[in-house]
Amino acid sequence: MKREITNNVYYVGVNDNTTTLFERLWPLPYGVSYNAYLIKDKINVLIDTVEYSYNDIFFSQIEEIIGNEKIDYVVVNHMEPDHSSSLLKLIEKYPDIQIIGNIKTLGMLSGFYGITKNVKEVKDGETLNIGEKTLTFHLTPMVHWPETMMTYINGDGVLFSGDAFGTFGAVGEDVMDEAADMTIFTDEMYRYYSNIVGKYGGPVEKAIEKLSSLPINYICSTHGPVWKKYVPQIVEQYLKMARYQGDEGVVIAYGSMYGHTADVAKNIYDAVVEAGIKNVVMHDLSEVDASYVLRDVFKYNTLILGSPTYNAELFPKVADLCVKLEGRMIKNKNFACFGSFSWAGAAVKRLTAFAEGMKWQIIEPKIEIKQAGLDVDVKALSKQLAENIKAVVSC
Numbered sequence: 001m002k003r004e005i006t007n008n009v010y011y012v013g014v015n016d017n018t019t020t021l022f023e024r025l026w027p028l029p030y031g032v033s034y035n036a037y038l039i040k041d042k043i044n045v046l047i048d049t050v051e052y053s054y055n056d057i058f059f060s061q062i063e064e065i066i067g068n069e070k071i072d073y074v075v076v077n078h079m080e081p082d083h084s085s086s087l088l089k090l091i092e093k094y095p096d097i098q099i100i101g102n103i104k105t106l107g108m109l110s111g112f113y114g115i116t117k118n119v120k121e122v123k124d125g126e127t128l129n130i131g132e133k134t135l136t137f138h139l140t141p142m143v144h145w146p147e148t149m150m151t152y153i154n155g156d157g158v159l160f161s162g163d164a165f166g167t168f169g170a171v172g173e174d175v176m177d178e179a180a181d182m183t184i185f186t187d188e189m190y191r192y193y194s195n196i197v198g199k200y201g202g203p204v205e206k207a208i209e210k211l212s213s214l215p216i217n218y219i220c221s222t223h224g225p226v227w228k229k230y231v232p233q234i235v236e237q238y239l240k241m242a243r244y245q246g247d248e249g250v251v252i253a254y255g256s257m258y259g260h261t262a263d264v265a266k267n268i269y270d271a272v273v274e275a276g277i278k279n280v281v282m283h284d285l286s287e288v289d290a291s292y293v294l295r296d297v298f299k300y301n302t303l304i305l306g307s308p309t310y311n312a313e314l315f316p317k318v319a320d321l322c323v324k325l326e327g328r329m330i331k332n333k334n335f336a337c338f339g340s341f342s343w344a345g346a347a348v349k350r351l352t353a354f355a356e357g358m359k360w361q362i363i364e365p366k367i368e369i370k371q372a373g374l375d376v377d378v379k380a381l382s383k384q385l386a387e388n389i390k391a392v393v394s395c
C-alpha cells in the first residue's frame with residue numbers, strides 16, 4: 001500500500017502486533033510500529049529501516065513506490081536494531097546503496113554488521129541535494145544513543161526525528177495523526193518516553209532547542225503516527241517530559257503483602273481526592289508493571305511511595321521502582337512516603353533517604369505503622385498530608 005505523507009515522501013514502516021515486551025521489558029498492549037520513510041526524487045533516499053523480522057513487508061512497500069528503480073542512499077538516523085537490523089538485507093537487494101551516518105554511526109555499522117563499504121559520513125548541519133529536494137542532517141546525540149541524528153527536508157519542513165517524538169502503539173492504515181486515537185497515543189507517548197528515553201532529558205531538550213528555528217510541518221518519528229496536526233502539542237509534551245515537568249497530580253504507589261500498608265495507601269488516596277487535587281492515581285506495585293508507574297510519575301508532579309519493611313529493607317517491588325526512578329534521574333518531584341514494620345522499621349527511613357538522594361521536595365508527615373497500626377490515627381495523618389500536598393501541588 002502506497003502511503004504518501006507529502007510531496008513524494010512515503011511511509012514504508014511496519015506494525016509489530018506480536019512482540020509482547022519492547023526491549024524484552026516494556027509491555028506493548030497496543031503494539032508498536034517501526035517507521036521508515038522513502039523520499040522519491042532524482043536520487044531516492046530511504047530514511048532508516050525496520051526490525052529484521054518485518055523486512056518482507058518493508059521491501060514490498062518500497063517496490064510498490066519505486067518499482068525496480070534503485071535506492072541511492074539510506075540515512076541511518078539511529079542504530080538501535082529495531083531500526084537498523086534490516087540493513088544487511090537492504091544491501092543485498094540494493095548492492096550500490098550508500099549508507100549515510102555520522103562518525104559515531106560508522107563505528108556502530110562496523111561493530112553491529114561488519115559494514116565498512118559504501119558508507120558516507122555527514123557532519124552536523126551538512127546538506128545533501130537529491131534533485132528537487134535538499135536534506136540537512138542535524139546531530140542530536142543521546143536522543144536516544146550517542147549516534148542519534150535527525151534529517152530534515154528543507155522547504156517541505158519534514159523532520160525525520162528518530163526515536164524523538166516517538167510513541168508505543170501500532171499505527172493505522174492512515175498513518176497521519178489526524179486519524180489516530182490521541183487518547184491512547186498521548187499516554188503511550190508518556191510511557192514510551194519515560195520507559196525508553198527518560199534518562200536523557202538534557203539531550204532531548206538541547207535537541208529541541210537546536211531545531212526550534214526550523215519550520216516544521218511534519219514530524220516523522222521512528223515509532224507511532226506521523227505528526228502534522230498535533231506538531232505543537234507533541235513538541236510541548238516532549239519538552240515537558242524532557243524537563244521532568246509533571247502536571248498537577250498525585251501518584252500513590254505501594255507494595256503490601258498482608259494489606260496493612262495498602263490500608264494506609266487507601267486512606268491517603270481518599271484524603272488526597274477529598275482535598276480536591278486534580279489527578280490522583282494509585283498503583284499496587286505487585287499488580288501493575290513498573291512501565292505504567294513510570295508513565296504516571298512523568299505525567300504528574302507528586303509521588304507518594306509506601307512500603308512494608310522486608311528483611312530490614314524496602315519491599316522488593318518498591319526497591320525495584322526506586323532503582324528505575326534513580327536510573328532516569330527524575331527531577332522536580334514533590335514526595336511523601338509511608339510504611340510499615342513489625343519489629344524494627346526500615347521502610348520509611350529508606351524511602352526518605354531515597355528522596356533526599358533525588359533532591360525531591362519531601363512533604364510531611366511520614367506515616368509509619370507498626371503491625372496493624374491500631375495506635376496510629378492514619379485517617380487524621382492522611383488528611384494532614386493531603387492538605388500539605390494541596391498547598392504545594394498546584395504551584
Ligand SMILES: Cc1cc2nc3c(=O)[nH]c(=O)nc-3n(C[C@H](O)[C@H](O)[C@H](O)COP(=O)(O)O)c2cc1C
Binds near residue numbers: 255309311
Ligand atoms: C518476608 C518478610 C520480611 C519481613 N521483614 C521485616 C523486617 O525486617 N523488619 C520488620 O520490622 N518487619 C518485617 N516484616 C514484617 C512486615 O514489615 C509487617 O508485618 C508489615 O506490617 C507488613 O505490611 P503489609 O501488611 O502491608 O504486607 C517482614 C515480613 C515479611 C513477610
Ligand SMILES: [Fe+2]
Binds near residue numbers: 078080144145163
Ligand atoms: Fe532507540
Ligand SMILES: [Fe+2]
Binds near residue numbers: 222
Ligand atoms: Fe526505536
